[in-house]
Amino acid sequence: MSAKNRVARWVRPDIRGLTAYPVPDASGLIKLDAMENPWVWPEGLRDAWAAQVRALDVNRYPDPQARTLTQRIREHDAIPDRYRVLLGNGSDEIIQMLALALGGSGHGVLAPEPSFVMYRMIATFCGMPYHGVPLCAESFALDEPAMVRAIEEHEPAIVYIAVPNNPTGNLMAGDAIERVIRAAPGLVVVDEAYTAFASRAHLELLDRHDNLLIMRTLSKLGLAGLRVGYLVGAPAWLDELEKVRLPYNVNVLSQAAAAFALENHSVLAEQTARIVAERARLAGALSEMPLTVWPSEANFLLVRPESADALQVHAGLRDAGILVKCLHGAHPLLSNCLRLTIGKPAENDALLEALAELLR
Numbered sequence: 373m374s375a376k377n378r379v380a381r382w383v384r385p386d387i388r389g390l391t392a393y394p395v396p397d398a399s400g401l402i403k404l405d406a407m408e409n410p411w412v413w414p415e416g417l418r419d420a421w422a423a424q425v426r427a428l429d430v431n432r433y434p435d436p437q438a439r440t441l442t443q444r445i446r447e448h449d450a451i452p453d454r455y456r457v458l459l460g461n462g463s464d465e466i467i468q469m470l471a472l473a474l475g476g477s478g479h480g481v482l483a484p485e486p487s488f489v490m491y492r493m494i495a496t497f498c499g500m501p502y503h504g505v506p507l508c509a510e511s512f513a514l515d516e517p518a519m520v521r522a523i524e525e526h527e528p529a530i531v532y533i534a535v536p537n538n539p540t541g542n543l544m545a546g547d548a549i550e551r552v553i554r555a556a557p558g559l560v561v562v563d564e565a566y567t568a569f570a571s572r573a574h575l576e577l578l579d580r581h582d583n584l585l586i587m588r589t590l591s592k593l594g595l596a597g598l599r600v601g602y603l604v605g606a607p608a609w610l611d612e613l614e615k616v617r618l619p620y621n622v623n624v625l626s627q628a629a630a631a632f633a634l635e636n637h638s639v640l641a642e643q644t645a646r647i648v649a650e651r652a653r654l655a656g657a658l659s660e661m662p663l664t665v666w667p668s669e670a671n672f673l674l675v676r677p678e679s680a681d682a683l684q685v686h687a688g689l690r691d692a693g694i695l696v697k698c699l700h701g702a703h704p705l706l707s708n709c710l711r712l713t714i715g716k717p718a719e720n721d722a723l724l725e726a727l728a729e730l731l732r
């Protein structure tokens with residue numbers, strides 16, 4: 373028996389049919405593909421952080437409750453005591469915990485599309501049915517009647533709504549979100565990965581809906597390498613999810629580094645403000661080019677070349693040393709689209725210059 377034969381016999385066919393999440397090699401390139409904060413910490417702060425790390429005892433398991441970090445997150449986000457906070461190794465792990473806890477009944481995961489691909493991928497890993505409901509073409513608004521119909525038909529265990537949405541960058545209308553929450557028999561998770569860049573957040577909706585949880589992450593704030601995401605909501609839900617959380621899911625270094633970063637949150641806030649200002653500058657300059665530029669409340673812009681081929685523009689940018697995300701083929705509504713993460717001013721200038729050349 374070869375390993376191949378054993379794999380064919382024992383590994384689930386739906387897993388064998390998948391391809392692993394592709395992460396392109398970005399070495400040597402200006403990296404504008406993954407919604408990372410382009411700024412690092414100032415030198416003095418790095419030294420203070422290194423001193424803290426030096427004092428950590430990595431021979432011991434982490435604090436399973438991550439009490440210090442949880443407290444810093446509570447303070448930073450002004451989370452009321454009546455809600456619980458559950459930490460994950462990135463929000464990706466929280467999406468997995470939700471599938472572990474709510475999957476198995478035959479009821480699945482439902483989300484507007486195009487949106488964050490992990491909702492579908494993790495549903496598949498966990499054997500949960502997945503239902504995508506197209507957003508309104510061009511505006512990318514929630515198609516409320518279609519969402520409500522799909523919810524009534526499928527009775528999903530979990531509905532995800534990313535607000536602002538990735539990869540479209542828009543905020544969904546608040547009243548539409550609330551009507552979808554009311555229509556859902558199961559849990560609704562509003563994913564606020566980009567809330568630091570947005571004009572509206574939804575924590576206060578928790579008081580009005582007993583089937584709502586809010587998911588956030590430190591990734592887009594400038595700490596993607598630490599892998600810290602969190603879920604906020606009523607203890608009744610989070611006490612159950614806590615049971616499927618691996619006891620030491622957030623490691624010692626991440627707990628300490630994230631707590632330290634939040635204690636110095638003015639640095640992150642200043643970086644975020646710079647990204648928002650650059651977003652406006654970049655959107656303005658791009659709107660002068662033969663491109664459709666969608667309004668964004670996140671740290672990226674979705675664009676569509678009017679006459680050039682997005683695949684060729686993507687390749688041309690790469691030749692010019694700039695990595696962006698090509699979304700052509702990811703969803704019909706994204707045909708010929710590119711997603712540009714906001715970088716530092718000089719990186720954005722390089723992007724504008726290369727685009728002007730390619731779209732001439």
Ligand SMILES: *Cc1c(COP(=O)(O)O)cnc(C)c1O
Pocket residue numbers: 407461462463464465488534537538563565588589590591596599600601
């Ligand atoms: C980037 C992103 C996340 C992030 O995940 P982490 O695992 O916390 O890095 C979650 N949701 C959306 C919509 C995202 O775009």
